[in-house]
Amino acid sequence: MAFADKIEGHRLYLMTELSLSTKSKSKLFWSNLYKLPDELEARYLQEVLKIIQKCEKVQNQETIDALIARDLPNYIMAYSDKQDKSLAVVNQIISLIVVLVDNYYSSAIKNDSSKQIWNKFIIKFVSSVDKYTGGTFNFTNLVKKVKPILLQSSLEKLQDSQIIRLDEGICASATEQSEILPVSLVIHNKLEFYLNVKRICWFYQFSKDFKKLEILQNPTTFLKHFVQECISPQVQSDNHYIANAFTNAVFANLSLNVSGYHLFNVKNFILTKLTLIFKDLNFKEQEVSELLADNLKSLTMVDANMKRMVLEAMKCNSVGDDNSVELRAKFSETLVNVNSGFTSLEESGLIELINELPKILLTDKRQQIASNMILDMIDGFVRSKELEKLNRLLLALMNNVELVNIILFHTNMTLLNKLIDYIDFENFKIDSDEDEFQEYYSYCGVAIISIILILKVFDIDFSKIDIKDSFVISYINSFFYRLGSNLTSNAPTKNENAEEDSTIITNYNTLLSEWINSLFDESNDGLSDDLVKSLSIKQIYKLIPIVYKQAIEATNIKRIDFSVMNNGLDYLSQLFLIPVNVCLIEWMLRDPSLKMDLKYKILSELIKTSLQNVGETPSLIFKIILNICGPEIMKQCPVTEVYQIITPHVHYNNVEKTTPKEKMPISNIRESFKNIFTADTSQYIELFESFEKFLKHNKLEVVQFTIQELYTFHTRSSEENLKLFINLMVSIFIWDSIENNEDKLYWIEKLNADVDRADLTTKTTSSLPSATFSTTTTSEAKDLSFNVSIDYHYSSIFNDEVAASSMNGGGKDAADAMDDMDEFLKQDDEEDDQNEDIEMKIATSEELLKFINHVHREDCLLAYFKRVKDKTNESNLFYTTIKILNEKILEDLSSREI
Incomplete structure (x- = not known):
């Protein structure tokens, strides 16, 4: 998950920054770095590089002297x-050496003693890498710089x-290198082979992106x-050529180890669009x-069942019937006209109808009709405040992930947007x-x-988005991607009066004690109606996860017995x-500090209790949760009773779909993908999914890798396969x-x-809108979340505008301690209509679209390329290469009609 990567990245940054603070910490860091797994070692080096590249020179000159004269040489040796x-x-390592030479040559490396040390480790490093790569690694860049x-x-x-030749231009300056005439990137040989790979x-990428699926709905x-x-x-x-080329590319995606919703999208496209x-x-x-029959005969990667489905779908698409009247009648019978006082959800037939729909929606037109009809019903129920019917529809729909997939396939984020606006407004x-x-x-x-x-x-990431007045976006960032770890640093309340703050916190603590006693003390009578009514449901959904998190952590360190937890x-x-x-x-599955046996006991209790009444509403709700958390539970609890229970849901x-290729270390993925244009392409084409995941979370490295390969192509090798690879990467950028x-x-x-050099000094990183991240380490966060008073959570739970606006009147017999809190929470809304909805000046979905577009432009490959380009001047070794790549991208962009 992107959020987990963000937290891990921040932790690595803090540890790296700490290592550069003193000589002793530097020695400890570098003496152990080479013992780490390759991927983690590379990430730490990347963090060191970032700190030095930002010109954040280490304040302690002794530390930098030790790094250059002792720690880095010893590490590289x-x-x-x-x-x-x-x-x-x-x-x-090469990038770090180059940057250190740029920044510290005159102040720390130029002296004779440092030169002797650097000569020794550079020769050993270059020789060992050359031997490891069989003489294929290009050291020209490094040797020119040093x-x-x-x-x-x-x-x-x-x-x-024979690692270098002096006639390769080792003696040329960077300025002289910038005058090298560029080698053409126009493809003359293997064009058809290149286009076949490019089509696949x-x-x-198209079939995995719901937005692109929606934009290109129309066949023309x-x-x-x-x-x-x-x-x-x-x-x-040539329409026959286009049809054959397209069919081969589409069906080839079935052999790319695609899975989940992506596999469904590919199959659904084949069945409804082809x-x-x-x-x-x-x-x-x-x-x-x-034409289809002939193509299917020649496609060995397609199994017999898929071929049969394609031929059946072709017959259905040739009919293209409109079943809207029949479908509307079925929804009226099972939902719209049902009296919930007399007919339960289980008796209404709605679940059976929803489960039947994916089987009968075999054409593009039928899928669009059903998708739009469901979305219209959601709109209607929200407008008329028929929330019970809306709830029934969501329970049935979310228990059929395939139908949700069909709706997203045709309408992108429309369903998601409607639900977000519904919760934020209601x-x-x-x-x-x-x-x-x-x-x-x-x-x-x-x-x-x-x-x-x-x-x-469906792999939609909101972790970089922060919309101030949206309960949903706030809740997802604070309670799903993390569980309250970002709330401990918040001020207790907005009120500046310390005495009043103290009174409010005392009232909150009284309320909290009542909830904890009611939930965990078996001598109590349980949750009373008055206690539950004392908070709005949105406040309950913020408070209760934190309470249970603390209880689980207390059980983990044996502060309380499991019987109390249970x-x-x-x-x-x-x-x-x-x-x-x-x-x-989600939190338990992510937290490595929790004992596995405790995790399993809690998961087992929750799952067995919630699924015991199959078909009833509690069971339907929990099955939705299993589709969210189930795959990770199955990974962490294989060959267990829990695994067997949740698998059908x-x-x-x-x-089950792990292969040796998927387990390949990420550091080797890009090197393997580069060979996609070798003779035996089939073994590399399966790597595209792994490369795409690598691309998604390592975009700067992908840009740097592409620049390096283009430099190699221009200065050392004009190999045709490398030219094909560079052209493909330009397309992937776009x-x-x-x-x-x-x-x-x-x-x-x-x-x-033109580059604004002044701007680069103040803006060296992305300005993505994001939620606040905790700056504590894992162990510190754990201690804070249990030991620190929950006082510091109150402002986040109770004091936001949406929660305050949605606060109800509370029970008549609530504790006296609630009076002051009620008055505070209502914020002088006594005269407002108790049933008035939350006023939203702009719908959350509209704000969300703006943020998503902004995040996309700031976090795409061209954004990372532009940052590299803008920070490169004529003295840089890659100046000409970046200039050529920029021109190639502009040429391809300008020729596209979008």
């Missing part, structure tokens, strides 16, 4: 002795070993993009049938004498876990508290960055613009 090496680590340090004897050693990669629009991107101009009018695209190529119905207030308030409260919880299911199952677990099966489970389970389960014509024009302008 030790690393050179390792039998197995990682090219990711090697490249980071030439002022190298003694003549060292240069001769490198030349005698293009459809891979889709074909226009495909032909422009993946078909050479000479054959763009025939329509062929028709748009002006093939007659009989020709479409013959206050879920109740009357003080309402009997069924727990069920009413549960409507909020079902909607929340519906949102979380869409985010988790008393509290029973309440998590209550209808309105079941959604709290998703926060707790997890729709997209990728646990696919990752361009979603519409506005993006295209934006990046053409940005990449053409």
